Amino acid sequence: MLIGHQKQWGILKKLAETGKLSHAYLFSGPEKLGKKKIALELLSLLFGKELGEAVHPDFVFIGPTEGEIKISQIRGLSWRLSLKNLSAPFKGAIIDNAHLMNFQAQTCLLKTLEEPRGKAILILVTQYPQSLLPTIISRCQTIKFYPAAGSEIENYLISKGLSEEKAKEIAEISLGRPGLAIDFLLKPEKIEEYRKAVSGIVKIANSNLAIRFQYAKKISENPAGSRFTGEILEIWLWYLRKILLSKIQGKEDANFKNFPISKLRNILQFGQRINFLAITQNINQRLALENLMLEL
Numbered sequence: 001m002l003i004g005h006q007k008q009w010g011i012l013k014k015l016a017e018t019g020k021l022s023h024a025y026l027f028s029g030p031e032k033l034g035k036k037k038i039a040l041e042l043l044s045l046l047f048g049k050e051l052g053e054a055v056h057p058d059f060v061f062i063g064p065t066e067g068e069i070k071i072s073q074i075r076g077l078s079w080r081l082s083l084k085n086l087s088a089p090f091k092g093a094i095i096d097n098a099h100l101m102n103f104q105a106q107t108c109l110l111k112t113l114e115e116p117r118g119k120a121i122l123i124l125v126t127q128y129p130q131s132l133l134p135t136i137i138s139r140c141q142t143i144k145f146y147p148a149a150g151s152e153i154e155n156y157l158i159s160k161g162l163s164e165e166k167a168k169e170i171a172e173i174s175l176g177r178p179g180l181a182i183d184f185l186l187k188p189e190k191i192e193e194y195r196k197a198v199s200g201i202v203k204i205a206n207s208n209l210a211i212r213f214q215y216a217k218k219i220s221e222n223p224a225g226s227r228f229t230g231e232i233l234e235i236w237l238w239y240l241r242k243i244l245l246s247k248i249q250g251k252e253d254a255n256f257k258n259f260p261i262s263k264l265r266n267i268l269q270f271g272q273r274i275n276f277l278a279i280t281q282n283i284n285q286r287l288a289l290e291n292l293m294l295e296l
Contacts, residue, residue, distance in 0.1 A: 003156050003178035004148025005038055012042050012143070021046075022141040023116040026098075028129040029145030031234075032179030036096055038145075039123040043092040046121070051092075058088040064100040071104040078112045081120045091120040098124035099131035099280060106133050113139040131280055147176020157185060175238050197235035202255045205296050212293035220286035233278075237271050240264060270295045 002009055015021045027035040043059065044051045051059055060080045062073050077093055085091050095101070101109065113122070113136060129137060150171045156178070157167035162185070173194055174181035184191050204212055243256050244264040256264070274292060277283045 001156065002037065002041065003034060003181075004152050004176075005034060005145055008143055008145060009038060009041070012038070013045065016042065016045055021121060023120060024113055024122045024140040025124070026129060026132075026137060026140040026142045027123060027125045027145060028142060029127065030147070030177065031127045032177040032183070033145045033147065034178045035125045035145050036094065037179075039094050039125055042123070043090075043094070043121070046090050046092065047088040056088070057086045058091050060091075060093040061096070062094070063096040067100065069095065069097070069101040069105050071102070071108050074101070074105045074108040074112070078108065081112065081122070082117050085119065089119065091118065093120070093122045095122070095124045098126040099128035101132075106136060110135055110139075128276060128280065148178050150174075150176065153178055153181045157181060160185060173238070175241060193231070194235055197232045198239050200232070201236045201239055204293070205259070206255065209293065212296060213290060216286060216289035216293050220289060233271060233275050237268060237275065240268055240271070244268065267292075267295050 012021075025039075027039055029035055040051055047056070047059070060077050062069060062077055065073070077095075081091050081093060083091070095109075110133060124132070124136075124140060126132065129142070153174055153176070154164075154167045154171040157170055158164060162170070170181050170184045170191070173191070174184065184194075204215055207215075243253050243259070244261065246253060247256075247259075247261050247264065259267075271292060274283075274288045277288070278285075
């Protein structure tokens with residue numbers, strides 16, 4: 001079942017039915033929107049069977065290993081796509097988290113995009129298209145994805161047996177991301193993690209600089225500290241977006257009443273840069289956190 005993205009799905013389905021699909025697509029948008037789900041649904045439609053991430057002779061699914069997508073994976077993909085399709089009308093491939101391709105892998109992929117062979121469809125899925133070579137982007141048809149309506153997420157959760165109250169809570173904290181809502185549904189303990197992270201940003205935002213720097217030091221020295229620049233920072237950013245949207249709509253949050261809209265925007269932009277660098281590069285975590293504390 002698709003949650004949201006009916007416009008994008010409608011366009012892709014019509015192109016598939018009329019035989020006018022491009023050989024390469026770039027699905028871009030924030031994490032956990034359902035981009036990979038749409039990609040799998042499209043190839044399932046073309047193959048005439050449910051694919052998931054299962055093994056199929058005409059389907060290739062690639063994701064990062066050890067934090068990156070390597071040239072050997074792309075070479076293997078190119079070889080697979082060059083073969084004659086066996087049981088499906090197309091060869092199909094998905095590169096998930098395509099922004100994690102290293103430079104050599106991207107260069108290798110570019111050759112495949114420049115010289116497509118036979119009936120093959122390649123879909124790149126990413127939340128950071130700016131990490132891809134411009135020449136890769138120019139050779140793909142870009143489909144942008146946006147947050148789904150809260151009502152659609154809420155209705156989906158109710159259909160899965162949640163009460164209206166619980167479904168509304170999860171839909172609200174998911175901020176239009178169906179994948180995140182499903183995570184909360186399947187792993188209820190993540191809701192408590194979300195609440196703790198929110199409590200953390202509220203406390204830090206209302207503390208003096210010395211306490212903020214102590215927090216940065218504590219997190220960076222903790223062996224599990226890398227989790228901050230992943231899950232916890234993501235929650236902080238989701239929550240601050242919610243505060244920003246509320247302020248724009250004229251609703252004030254008591255914990256952030258001294259934060260003007262311009263400051264919240266600056267914090268979000270800086271936090272997003274840190275998150276992007278943490279995902280795509282090796283960074284000095286303590287220095288990054290201290291700079292974030294200065295922004296707060």
